[in-house]
Amino acid sequence: MAENATAQERLFALRAQIARLEGKSLPALAAAEQAQAAENPECEKAKIKQLRLPFGIDPLDVALEGGLPLDGITEVRTRLMGDAGAASGFTFALVSHLKGREVSGGPVLWIGDAVSRQETGAPYAPGLRQFGLKPHEVLYASPRKLDEALWLAETALASRALSATILEIRGNLKNFGLTESRRLNLRTKAAGRPLFLLRHAGEEEASSASFRFLAEPAPASGRRLPDGTMLGGSIGHPVFRLTLEKSRNPAPLSFLLEWNPHDRQFSLNSKAGEFLSLRTPPAHSGTGLPASADRQDRTPALGHIVAFERAS
Amino acid sequence: MRLTALDEVSERFGLRRGQGLAEARAMFPAIDVVDEDEAADQALLEAIADWCDRYTPLVALDRPDGLFLDITGCAHLFGGEEVLLKDILGRLFQMGFDAKGAISSSPGLSWAVCRFGRGGVIPHDNIEEVLAPLPVNALRLDMAAVSSLHKLGLKRIGDLLSMPRAPLARRFGTGLLQRLDQALGLNEEAISPRRPVAALSVERKLADPIQAEEHILQLTGQVAASLKPGLEARGVGGRVFELVLFRVDGRVFRVLVRASQPLRDPKRISSLFSERLAAVHDDLDAGFGFELLRLNVIEHELFKASQGDFTGDGEGDASFADFVDKVSARFGASCLQIAELRQSHLPERAEDFAPAMAARVVGENVEEAFAFVPKADRPLRLFRYPEPIEAFAATVPDGPPQRFRWRRIVHRVVRAEGPERISPEWWLDGKDTEERDYFRLESEAGRRFWIFREGRYKSGKAAPIWRIHGILA
Incomplete structure (x- = not known):
């Protein structure tokens, strides 16, 4: 009897450890929470609200398990430097959305990269204001080296004084690998403040x-227009084409997201006809390998292994 | 060329300052001559003055080869004037300087006794006795006055003291009497210290020199703790702190940190220094260690005490200020900036950056009421310098281009909004500056750009230049 109890104890401890590693709540605690939620739905909502940043779009929030974590790293990457407008737009929209929900006070820290600043310009305060972020709410840091940028990010997270930190980097850097990203992730977990990683012209890489x-x-x-129709040929609210590459959800999601700066709200852009779809198939039909979905990295497209001649 | 300084041996041979070099060479062909380097002499004097800070904060230079120390209220800390003078001269001797010193109630008397007398501590009651046998040169007079005094047979100060003052003033001007009064201590003479005196200052003398950075920081924390009562008594907190480290061999290092808010907390003060020391790590050569450590409060401000509550909500502001201070101490105040809106239609002049340290209230909305709010959309990212582009097939006179080439890539424009005409600020840029027509463009790929045309299409003139100024989300 006693042996059985010890075994149970060990099993429970292991489960708890695995749950902690995976960032989930304990199975037993989760069950208790569910029971509580059934009794008092408001309380549960309030709890999720504290830790997660929902988009307010149901299919998306389900895929994100309630929203973006407010105590973790969210990465936004682009394939090309030229897409920096979309990536920074989406990142600033996220931060603005966060500020709009008044989850936490304090300014936002932008840790810029010197080369990206020359390539695609520096964040512009009047533009940010139209995006929903007041000028005095944003601090700009201009570190000279990556080490300084990482130190800044870590200190900012540890201070808990900033409601969000945006770290802008360019490409896949040797000095910013899994170790550094894990370290930052631990900081975000301890501080309960989000870190948005904006990676220009970067490949997918393993990170925390x-x-x-x-x-x-x-x-x-x-x-x-006031009567509800669209004004032809005008450029209104920005739309981003986003692909959720890494999540617990095995299937990568691709969708068009529209940001309304006036209401500080996201909405799915249904006009384009693309609602929620799988990612685009690889460019070369020769890739017959099955996509490994549940990995941190997927099989590279065939063109990476065999150099095709350009068709045109 | 003349001799300006001599060493002990050559002095013994009978060479004098001011003697011609040729004459000296004729007398002693074997002498070594080194060119005078005034800058180096000056630097050495400054370094010694720095070192003398350990005795008193009021150190003044007496060029070219002297220092004045105002030791009012300091002597007792070293065990009296005699001991203090012995200590200074002894330490200077150890460093290899042949220095003479005197302590008296006035700078003029000390100068005279130091250079023409035996030095030492002069008691208050027999100033005239000490002064009387000294030559008139000891009064810091110019050469003309000295030589005319000599002509009249007035060679010693004692001769002047016994004379009536009015004829002296008429014959030699008031300068002589002023110097005489200064030497006698009748006329107050102020010395001009090199550095501002710290409002508060605490120091720690070490029997055993320290070298390690963590020891310095630990000690700084302890010293800062003893600074706290002083700050509290005045109701202030420090904004600018200076850590002065005296190395064993006489070199002095000064580390300055600034805080964005008045500070009292020893922990936060020493954490500022820990960031700063990490930044200046390579410049701070500990050598054989530091023997004296002093913490000065250079600037202070009224401290707004706020009562903490049990929930700990009030810590947000403090930790934010702490973060700003840390970053500024490590990377300099210009690393962390905050944007301020300006009243200008020109995009590049509509924002201005200030160090986050200087912007005292980051959370407050001060500028908002005055800022100009553009009606049209502004880009999310702005180039510091607008980059030229090649625009093709632009609608003349004032339409957007159909295509444009930027950084060797041709973008096809699908949608365009504009123009938004912005006139130049002639009061700053002059009258010849062209106006700008801004367009928001969307390319085929969905990228959005903010471009402008500088000037207009005019017949008979070159086509205006197109530039890209920003990127829209």
Whole structure:
């Protein structure tokens, strides 16, 4: 009897450890929470609200298990430097959305990269204001080296004084690998403040980010006229083509997301006809290998292994 | 060329300052001559003055080869004037300087006794006795006055003291009497210290020199703790702190940190220094160690005490200020900036950056009421310098281009909004500056750009230049 109890104890401890590693709540605690939630739904909602940043779009929030984590890293990457507008737009939209929900006070820290600043410009305060972020709410840091940027990010998270930190980097850097990302992730967990990693022109790489989006530009929605119709040829609210590359959900999601800066709200752009779809198939039909979905990295496209001649 | 300084041996041979070099060479062909380097002499004097900070904060230079120390209220800390003077001269001797010193109630008297007398501590009651046998040169007079005094047979100060003052003033001007009064201590003479005196200052003398950074920081924390009562008594907190480290061999290091808010907390003060020391790590050569450590409060401000509550909500502001201070101490104040809106239609002048340290209230909305709010959309990212682009097939006179090439890539424009005409600020840029027509463009790929045309299409003139100024989300 006693042996049985000890075994149970060990089993429970192991389960708890695995749950902690995976960032989930304990199975027993989760069951208790569910029971509580059934009794008092408001309380449960409030709890999720504290830890997660929902988009307010049901299919997306389900895929994200309630929203972006407020105590973790969210990565936004682009394939090309030229897509920096979409990626920074989406990141600032996320931060603005976060500020709009008043989850936590304090300014936002932008840790910029010197080369990206020359390539695609520096964040512009009047533009940010139209995006929903007031000028005095954003601090700009301009570190000279990556070490300094990482130190800044870590200190910012540890201080808990900033409601969000955005770290802008360029490409896949040797000095910013899994170790550094794990270290930052631990900081975010301890501080309960989010870190948004904006990676320009970068490949997918293993990191501690809870979610990774691939941001690509998409045609903006038109300006809405008072009678509800769209003004043809106008450039209205920005739209981003996003692919959720890394998440617990095995199937990568691709969708068009529209940001409304006035209401600080996201909405799915249904006009383009693309609602929620799988990612685009690889460019070369020769890739017959099955996509390994539940990995941190997927099989590279065939073109990476065999150099095809350019068709045109 | 003349001799300006001599060493002990050559002095013994009978060479004098001011003697011609040729004459000296004729007398002693074997002498070594080194060119005078005034800058180096000056630097050495400054370094010694720095070192003398350990005795008093009021150290003044007496060029070219002297220092004035105002030791009012300091002597007792070293065990009296005699001991203090012995200590200074002894330490200077150890470093290899042949220095003379005197302590008296006035700078003029000390100068005279030091250079023409035996030095030492001069008691208050027999100033005239000490002064009387000294030559008139000891009064810091110019050469003309000295030589005319000599002509009249007035060779010693004692001769002047016994004379009536009015004829002296008429014959030699008031300068002589002023110097005489200064030497006698009748006329107050102020020395001009090199550095501002710290409002508060605490120091720790070490029997055993320390070298390690963590020891310095630990000690800084302890010293800062003893600074706290002083700050509390005045109701202030420090904004600028200076850590002065005296190395065993006489070199002095000064580390300055600034805080964005008045500080009292020893922990936060020493954490500022820990960031700063990490930044200046390579410049701080500990050598054989530091023997004296002093913490100065250079600037202080009224401390707004706020009562903490049990929930700990009030810590947000403090930790934010702490973060700003840490970053500024490590990477400099310009690393962390905050944008302020300005009243200008020109995009590049509509924002201005200030160090987050200087912006005292980050959370408050001060500028908002005055800022100009553009009606049209502004880009999310702005180039510091607008980059030229090649625009093709632009609608003349004031339409957007159909295509444009930027950084060797041709973008096809699908949608365009504009123009938004922005006139130049002639009061700053002059009258010849062209106006700008801004367009928001969307390319085929969905990228959005903010471009402008500088000037207009005019017949008979070159086509205006197109530039890209920003990127829209």
